[in-house]
Amino acid sequence: MSATSTKSRTYSISQLAEEFAITTRAIRFYEEKGLLQPKRNGQTRIYSAADRVKLILILRGKRLGLSLEESKDIIEMYHPDQDNSHQLQTLIDKIREKREQLKAQLDDLRTMMRELDEAEARCADALTVMKDVTTS
Amino acid sequence: MSATSTKSRTYSISQLAEEFAITTRAIRFYEEKGLLQPKRNGQTRIYSAADRVKLILILRGKRLGLSLEESKDIIEMYHPDQDNSHQLQTLIDKIREKREQLKAQLDDLRTMMRELDEAEARCADALTVMKDVTTS
DNA sequence: CTTGCCGTTGACGTTAACGTAAACTTGACG
DNA sequence: CGTCAAGTTTACGTTAACGTCAACGGCAAG
Numbered sequence: 001m002s003a004t005s006t007k008s009r010t011y012s013i014s015q016l017a018e019e020f021a022i023t024t025r026a027i028r029f030y031e032e033k034g035l036l037q038p039k040r041n042g043q044t045r046i047y048s049a050a051d052r053v054k055l056i057l058i059l060r061g062k063r064l065g066l067s068l069e070e071s072k073d074i075i076e077m078y079h080p081d082q083d084n085s086h087q088l089q090t091l092i093d094k095i096r097e098k099r100e101q102l103k104a105q106l107d108d109l110r111t112m113m114r115e116l117d118e119a120e121a122r123c124a125d126a127l128t129v130m131k132d133v134t135t136s
Numbered sequence: 137m138s139a140t141s142t143k144s145r146t147y148s149i150s151q152l153a154e155e156f157a158i159t160t161r162a163i164r165f166y167e168e169k170g171l172l173q174p175k176r177n178g179q180t181r182i183y184s185a186a187d188r189v190k191l192i193l194i195l196r197g198k199r200l201g202l203s204l205e206e207s208k209d210i211i212e213m214y215h216p217d218q219d220n221s222h223q224l225q226t227l228i229d230k231i232r233e234k235r236e237q238l239k240a241q242l243d244d245l246r247t248m249m250r251e252l253d254e255a256e257a258r259c260a261d262a263l264t265v266m267k268d269v270t271t272s
Numbered sequence: 273c274t275t276g277c278c279g280t281t282g283a284c285g286t287t288a289a290c291g292t293a294a295a296c297t298t299g300a301c302g
Numbered sequence: 303c304g305t306c307a308a309g310t311t312t313a314c315g316t317t318a319a320c321g322t323c324a325a326c327g328g329c330a331a332g
Contacts, residue, residue: 014278024279029320043280043327060244065201067318074248077255088259088266095256102249108196109245112210113238119213120231123224130224150308160309165290179297179310203288 011047020059030058035072050079064105074098147183149174156195166194171208186215200241210234 017024030036031045035058038045047055054075061071077095080088153160166172167181171194174181183191190211197207213231216224 012278023321025322026320028280033319044278045280060248062319063201063241063244064248065199069318078251080259088263092256092259092263095252095259099249099252102245102252105199106242106245106249108199109238109242112196112200113235113242115214116231116235116238120228123216123228123231127224127228148308159291161292162290164310169289181309198289205288 009049011052013045013047016047016052016055020055022059027055030055030068033068033072035068035075054079145185147188149181149183152183152188152191156191158195163191166191166204169204169208171204171211190215200238 011019013024013027016022017027027036031038036047036051036054038047038051040046057075057078058068058071061068061074066074073094077091077098080091147155149160149163152158153163163172164181167174172183172187172190174183174187176182193211193214194204194207197204197210202210209230213227213234216227
């Protein structure tokens, strides 16, 4: 039960680029900004499963309108720096704060969807009115 | 029942800027991009209640990570160009599409919040462990 | 050997969304 | 009258997040 059987699959930069439909340039850029720290085989980068997860977090962050800096924070929350873990309470606070932000965003989202519903209803009404008129 | 009693309140650019904690420069920029078309009194801009609503939509869009272009579309959905309303069906389609996007974003949001919950739980565990150790 | 193909590191270009500064007008006030 | 605040236009600067070369190395196939 000692040797962990973590498959420890690795990826090349172009594999990840293709999987997530982004460019290798973007991936290197994320590394440049400190969001990724892949291992190296000589010059070439080797990405672990954990790196891949971080990429997923980055891309989800982007879809939610987060900046790379914010995504970097989020990553820190999921993957706390093991030798830096003495700031656990600080981290918890940051998590709570981020969750408040997300909750606000959720409200915005719901409001916007409600209003879209109303807008569609109004359009639909207008359409039926037009039909009524043209068929009279 | 004929004369509509719409209060028709108006706003100056700095009033809106203060209310929403943005700069006048930003507001003029939104106009430059076609998101607002305030009336004028000579040179100076006069904003209606409808303009104010549009501003709210813009800012909410920003919080959700929308570009100004996208917010412009959203505004069109709420305030269909009256002489342009023959494209009602097209508009309905656009509304449905946008709602799909928002639904996807909602999923992203929920996932991220779930994962933040787990992250916090792990942190809390780690904290209690540390306490256990230090009090033993 | 050379021809691709994949990888690398710079370095510069680009777009969106404003910020900042200059130079001007206009109405209210002492 | 001067000036002061609030408005205007025009123009250039800035930041984030990459895109787009350019120039190079390694290596497997023909």
